[in-house]
Amino acid sequence: xxxxxxxxxxxxxxxxxxxxxxxxxxxxxxxxxxxxxxxxxxxxxxxxxxxxxxxxxxxxxxxxxxxxxxxxxxxxxxxxxxxxxxxxxxxxxxxxxxxxxxxxxxxxxxxxxxxxxxxxxxxxxxxxxxxxxxxxxxxxxxxxxxxxxxxxxxxxxxxxxxxxxxxxxxxxxxxxxxxxxxxxxxxxxxxxxxxxxxxxxxxxxxxxxxxxxxxxxxxxxxxxxxxxxxxxxxxxxxxxxxxxxxxxxxxxxxxxxxxxxxxxxxxxxxxxxxxxxxxxxxxxxxxxxxxxxxxxxxxxxxxxxxxxxxxxxxxxxxxxxxxxxxxxxxxxxxxxxxxxx
Amino acid sequence: xxxxxxxxxxxxxxxxxxxxxxxxxxxxxxxxxxxxxxxxxxxxxxxxxxxxxxxxxxxxxxxxxxxxxxxxxxxxxxxxxxxxxxxxxxxxxxxxxxxxxxxxxxxxxxxxxxxxxxxxxxxxxxxxxxxxxxxxxxxxxxxxxxxxxxxxxxxxxxxxxxxxxxxxxxxxxxxxxxxxxxxxxxxxxxxxxxxxxxxxxxxxxxxxxxxxxxxxxxxxxxxxxxxxxxxxxxxxxxxxxxxxxxxxxxxxxxxxxxxxxxxxxxxxxxxxxxxxxxxxxxxxxxxxxxxxxxxxxxxxxxxxxxxxxxxxxxxxxxxx
Numbered sequence: 244x245x246x247x248x249x250x251x252x253x254x255x256x257x258x259x260x261x262x263x264x265x266x267x268x269x270x271x272x273x274x275x276x277x278x279x280x281x282x283x284x285x286x287x288x289x290x291x292x293x294x295x296x297x298x299x300x301x302x303x304x305x306x307x308x309x310x311x312x313x314x315x316x317x318x319x320x321x322x323x324x325x326x327x328x329x330x331x332x333x334x335x336x337x338x339x340x341x342x343x344x345x346x347x348x349x350x351x352x353x354x355x356x357x358x359x360x361x362x363x364x365x366x367x368x369x370x371x372x373x374x375x376x377x378x379x380x381x382x383x384x385x386x387x388x389x390x391x392x393x394x395x396x397x398x399x400x401x402x403x404x405x406x407x408x409x410x411x412x413x414x415x416x417x418x419x420x421x422x423x424x425x426x427x428x429x430x431x432x433x434x435x436x437x438x439x440x441x442x443x444x445x446x447x448x449x450x451x452x453x454x455x456x457x458x459x460x461x462x463x464x465x466x467x468x469x470x471x472x473x474x475x476x477x478x479x480x481x482x483x484x485x486x487x488x489x490x491x492x493x494x495x496x497x498x499x500x501x502x503x504x505x506x507x508x509x510x511x512x513x514x515x516x517x518x519x520x521x522x523x524x525x526x527x528x529x530x531x532x533x534x535x536x537x538x539x540x541x542x543x544x545x546x547x548x549x550x551x552x553x554x555x556x557x558x559x560x561x562x563x564x565x566x567x568x569x570x571x572x573x574x575x576x577x578x579x580x581x582x583x584x
Numbered sequence: 585x586x587x588x589x590x591x592x593x594x595x596x597x598x599x600x601x602x603x604x605x606x607x608x609x610x611x612x613x614x615x616x617x618x619x620x621x622x623x624x625x626x627x628x629x630x631x632x633x634x635x636x637x638x639x640x641x642x643x644x645x646x647x648x649x650x651x652x653x654x655x656x657x658x659x660x661x662x663x664x665x666x667x668x669x670x671x672x673x674x675x676x677x678x679x680x681x682x683x684x685x686x687x688x689x690x691x692x693x694x695x696x697x698x699x700x701x702x703x704x705x706x707x708x709x710x711x712x713x714x715x716x717x718x719x720x721x722x723x724x725x726x727x728x729x730x731x732x733x734x735x736x737x738x739x740x741x742x743x744x745x746x747x748x749x750x751x752x753x754x755x756x757x758x759x760x761x762x763x764x765x766x767x768x769x770x771x772x773x774x775x776x777x778x779x780x781x782x783x784x785x786x787x788x789x790x791x792x793x794x795x796x797x798x799x800x801x802x803x804x805x806x807x808x809x810x811x812x813x814x815x816x817x818x819x820x821x822x823x824x825x826x827x828x829x830x831x832x833x834x835x836x837x838x839x840x841x842x843x844x845x846x847x848x849x850x851x852x853x854x855x856x857x858x859x860x861x862x863x864x865x866x867x868x869x870x871x872x873x874x875x876x877x878x879x880x881x882x883x884x885x886x887x888x889x890x891x892x893x894x895x896x897x898x899x900x901x902x903x904x
Contacts, residue, residue, distance in 0.1 A: 292796065294795050294796055297795070299795060300792075300795045303791045303792070303795065307788055307791075401623075405621075405622050405623065405628075408628070408903065409622075409628060409632070409903040410622025410625070410627060410628020410629070410631050410632065410903045410904075411625045411628040411629070411632075411902075411903025411904055412625050412809075412903075414837070428820055503784075503787065503816065504783050504784070504787065504812060504813060504816055506783070506812065508624060508625055508783070508809070509622065509623045509624050509625075509628070510623070510624045510781075510782050510783070510784075510809075511783075511784070513782070551788070552788075552792060555777055555788070555789055555792035555793070555796075556792055556795065556796050558775050558777075562747070562750070562776070562777060562778055563750055565778065
């Protein structure tokens with residue numbers, strides 16, 4: 244974070260600028276950082292490989308972004324409120340494992356495989372909400388730092404999955420897997436289901452953040468919790484809700500994820516927390532909270548998967564350096580973003 | 585009793601005591617096993633086979649005690665080695681090092697305290713820290729699939745490869761694979777990308793291969809976990825040009841597919857079974873019980889698994 248963000252000095256100066264000659268477009272320009280980055284990447288991608296700009300490839304990229312993107316929408320709320328959740332990858336893995344075990348059990352037991360799959364999908368969301376609720380309660384009522392709570396559950400969730408899977412993989416029974424597969428593989432109007440869900444989640448997220456009192460409370464708490472408290476905002480309730488919301492997002496992402504490979508193993512969702520946090524930050528949300536945008540988050544998530552897609556479509560850079568390229572792009576986009584809050 | 589006879593008696597006692605000492609040391613074996621935690625299927629298999637070895641061997645030999653410790657990272661494993669040495673007081677160790685360089689010193693310390701050390705799979709950077717080394721055959725792991733693919737394709741076709749995580753072990757496999765392809769100039773390796781021994785990454789990398797290359801004859805997934813992601817991506821893209829998907833390591837699901845002949849694309853696999861930890865524990869324990877040593881290096885061969893021999897590699901109870 245550049246120093247001018249923290250020192251109060253340059254702020255009046257910036258305000259002056261805005262009120263004088265340069266109107267709001269400079270501020271908008273900063274918000275365009277991720278969009279500019281994405282456009283540049285796409286141009287680069289097309290130049291490097293003509294297959295990059297095909298509809299199929301775009302759909303592949305958007306579909307694989309859906310998981311991280313949906314989680315990032317929830318993460319955006321948590322980060323804006325000044326919190327963090329490090330456990331989402333482990334949580335997704337544990338939910339995936341639990342859902343698979345449940346469907347495998349309920350399929351034969353209930354006699355209706357379709358019912359089992361539907362109930363499994365509902366279970367994913369319910370589990371996510373419950374885990375989120377537990378986080379929220381520990382953080383607000385238990386007064387433990389979000390970093391610590393979710394660092395703890397990061398280990399707990401994954402350990403339980405490893406335990407349930409006996410160190411191997413939990414796999415959906417074949418017939419049930421075929422029944423569930425369309426949720427990931429089917430398309431509506433030429434657009435894969437996960438992309439639709441991603442779009443819907445993002446729109447709902449945007450509406451909640453910008454058009455509801457709750458959304459405004461989230462931003463107020465992130466920008467100054469004490470002031471929000473004096474303004475009679477029920478800080479604890481709002482905070483708990485942000486974690487529940489994130490949990491629900493993880494649940495939705497997982498119910499889309501399970502039919503992809505039909506299995507969960509201890510490597511499922513590894514480092515998803517960092518990808519989701521990176522998407523939010525690249526999208527222009529300040530890690531210290533207070534302000535942020537869902538659009539930015541969505542663009543950020545897409546940007547991150549476009550990088551790895553381009554790296555896969557080309558072979559100009561040593562494979563050893565893939566992670567470095569991603570790191571550079573994240574830093575460059577964040578640089579284009581600087582100056583916002 | 586005269587001082588003379590007393591001296592003789594004492595000498596006799598001392599002699600028996602001395603004589604019985606090495607015998608005692610050879611009889612009672614307190615074996616420590618230090619392995620990485622079960623964070624992915626292969627390590628799940630390692631854990632399963634280590635526990636299986638403890639169960640089987642402790643039943644067979646009443647003078648054998650096995651303590652298994654699992655570590656989530658290299659520093660934790662180093663701590664556990666210390667505990668095994670000072671608290672559990674082991675006199676033999678079978679260790680699957682998390683990292684080669686980081687664990688060389690800690691293992692050397694255990695050896696310096698008198699324990700017999702067998703290192704499994706990932707070697708140490710200084711071999712004087714070990715008494716014996718047991719490993720799978722990584723060269724064969726890369727060579728066998730290349731030979732199989734070349735033969736099946738009749739020496740002509742397009743191949744893509746998925747790699748694991750950037751490590752020397754992965755390089756060894758890739759080099760062996762490339763070395764074979766050198767003899768088949770008409771087989772083209774289009775690209776090799778890292779998919780980190782992970783299904784999700786393999787799915788993405790394969791999707792992108794399929795976008796990029798219009799004709800692929802064979803995919804070397806280089807791991808059975810990654811092969812799962814490869815197959816799903818092929819299915820999704822509805823491509824039927826791929827004739828061979830070759831995994832690796834002999835996971836039970838893949839071996840079952842080969843046994844049943846369920847998928848035309850999966851006709852073979854190469855073994856690299858986590859069972860080698862079982863073999864290492866068994867070899868070490870039995871040699872120490874007899875007071876013997878192991879050969880300096882034991883390579884558990886990687887062999888081609890086909891329909892004919894698949895049942896020898898099928899272990900339905902193992903998580904891998």
